[in-house]
Amino acid sequence: MTTYKTFAKIYDEVMDETVYEDWLNFTTRHIGDNPKEILELACGTGILSVELANLGHQVVGLDLSKEMIELAKERTTPEDDLLSFEVGDMLDLNKNEDYDVVTCYSDSLCYMPDEEAVQTVFNEVYRSLKSDGTFLFDVHSIFKIEEEFSEYSYHYQTDEFAFLWESYPGDVPYSVEHFLTFFVKENNQDELFRRYDELHEERTYTIETYQSLLKQAGFSEVKVCADFTDNQPEDESKRWFFICQK
The missing domain is CATH 3.40.50.150 (Vaccinia Virus protein VP39)
Known part of the structure; x- marks a missing residue:
């Protein structure tokens, strides 16, 4: 995969x-x-x-x-x-x-x-x-970008993965940067998790x-x-x- x-x-x-x-x-x-x-x-x-x-x-x-x-x-x-x-x-x-x-x-x-x-x-x-x-x-909306995404934090986990989402104001007006981190279980035989990171940039x-x-x-x-x-x-x-x- x-x-x-x-x-x-x-x-x-x-x-x-x-x-x-x-x-x-x-x-x-x-x-x-x-x-x-x-x-x-x-x-x-x-x-x-x-x-x-x-x-x-x-x-x-x-x-x-x-x-x-x-x-x-x-x-x-x-x-x-x-x-x-x-x-x-x-x-x-x-x-x-x-x-x-x-x-x-x-x-x-x-x-x-x-x-x-x-x-x-x-x-x-x-x-x-x-x-x-x-x-x-x-x-x-501008309200969503500037108010709700300001210092936004969301964590979610199951037995197979963990997902961390942190958002911060972007460098241009009405923009936001989402930092996403995933810890994904490698297989069902052990407890090893691999980390993946993504940066998502949005603006309105x-x-x-x-x-x-x-x-x-x-x-x-x-x-x-x-x-x-x-x-x-x-x-x-x-x-x-x-x-x-x-």
Whole structure:
């Protein structure tokens, strides 16, 4: 098992499973019941893609990590003609397909290094959508970055691994650095654990900045809401959601 496969399995275990149901409900609420062709960016191990396909949508899950995609493919069978997974970069959606819907959840856009990269993603998504297509995504709010992630600490352990997550303010405005440490049991025959470390850097922007970048990409209508609801963001909203129409 590669390092990233180990991380992916751990991520699935420590992730709150109910959040996938929240993303699913948010998506279906905004795209309707009729079958759609959907591209899920940053699909990870494919949990949401599978659920969307189970509802009758034609889904392509895309992720930069080959190891994540390998795990996602384990969720499929040869009979799954509505679901496929591909390794790919949201900064370069060099495909000829046109989609009814593109999604990008789990604050994946916050991993873009700067505004230029975010603009590139918006441009690529716009180009990949049909003329009346919908782009759904979420990002961390400024409150989440500056208040809740300030000196954030989370520890989780089982008999097979331990996971330590520490967060600190980043070097640029509205940014955070997540230091992740994993202690993973080598095998079932002994008590040896191997340590792995990762640094994750995220940043967000004002709602007005996202709206401006989306407008530059060509989106004609943008609605902003918060925390899996259709309500407008408030000062202490944690996650902003954008519903964008081409």
